[in-house]
Every structure is written in structure tokens, then in C-alpha cells.
Amino acid sequence: NKQWYQRRVAITAGGMDITRDKLCSLVRKWQTLIEAYVDVKTTDGYLLRVFCIGFTKKVNKQVKKTSYAQSSQIRAIRKKMVDIMTKEVNTEDLKSFVVKLIPDSIGKDIEKECADIYPLKDVHIRKVKVLKKPKFDVSKLMDLHGEIGGAVDESGEAITGGAGEFIEPEIQDAV
Secondary structure, three states, X not given: OEEEEOOEEEEOOOEEEOOHHHHHHHOOOOEOEEEEXXXXXXXXXXXXXXXXXXXXXXXXXXXXXXXXXXXXXHHHHHHHHHHHHHHHHHOOOHHHHHHHHOOOHHHHHHHHHHOOOOOEEEEEEEEEEEEEOOOOOHHHHHHHOOOOOOOEOOOOOEOOOOOXXXXXXXXXXXX
């Protein structure tokens, strides 16, 4: 979703999804796949649907080929997943929630919390959908993307100009 402001484009969050090849590499036989989702509102007014996926793992020195969880264990794990996702998203705004998604700290928290029910591995936030956005406010959007003069040159230095001025790039001799 693009919002135009003084000849600049600012992108607002549309969602996030794990890639298909990563998802396919996680799914294997002889383990239980556990999924959960929850609708949560951030502090800055975004309503998100957050999906989580996790898998059971074998414990050390396990002889049995399979590592299936019982249905009561699956329900308990799913409840903890929902509680942790709700707690993590409710207390953050969208920008800080996205920062938490990058190192996958929420998945690690879920693994630690659910270890006493059944050991888990490969716990990830699989998908985030934006269900509702707050009313459009230019100042909030600019805060999300930093200061208004966000253009930079090749060296990474900020290009300064008037509020609505167009800056013509220099002509290059060779490409």
C-alpha cells in the first residue's frame, strides 16, 4: 500500500509470509506439526492476525522413531503459543513488532515456554496479516519511515533540499 506525500512514496505494512521453500524444508514425517493463530491489536492501532508454526522434536537418547504429541499436549502448546503471541504484540507498536520478527525471538520464547509440555523445534511466526489499519495520518507515517528527507546519494549521505523541491541527479559520464 503506497501513500503519496510530496512526490515521495512511503510504504505501509501489508503483511509478512514465510517462503514456501522454507516451509517445505521444515515439514517432515514422524513428527507433529502444531499451528496456532491469534488476532491482536498493536499499540498504534493495527489489527494483525499472527500465525505460528512449530514441530515436536525427539529428546536425547530417544529410541522410538516417532515424536508425536498427544492431543491434550497439542492443545496446551497451542494455548501457550496464543498467549505468548498476544503478550508480545499487545505491548508493541507495528515498527517494534517487525523488529522482533527479524531475529525470530517470539519463536524462541515459545520453544522455551513449551519445553515442559513437549520439546519443540523450528518454531516460527509463519505469517502476519494486516486486518485493519488505523486512519491515515501523514505525521505517523513519516515517523514510521524516519524523517521526511529520506533520499540518500551513492555514498549514503542524506540529500537535503526544500520541503517540496525536486532534486535533479547529476549527469554521469559512464555507467
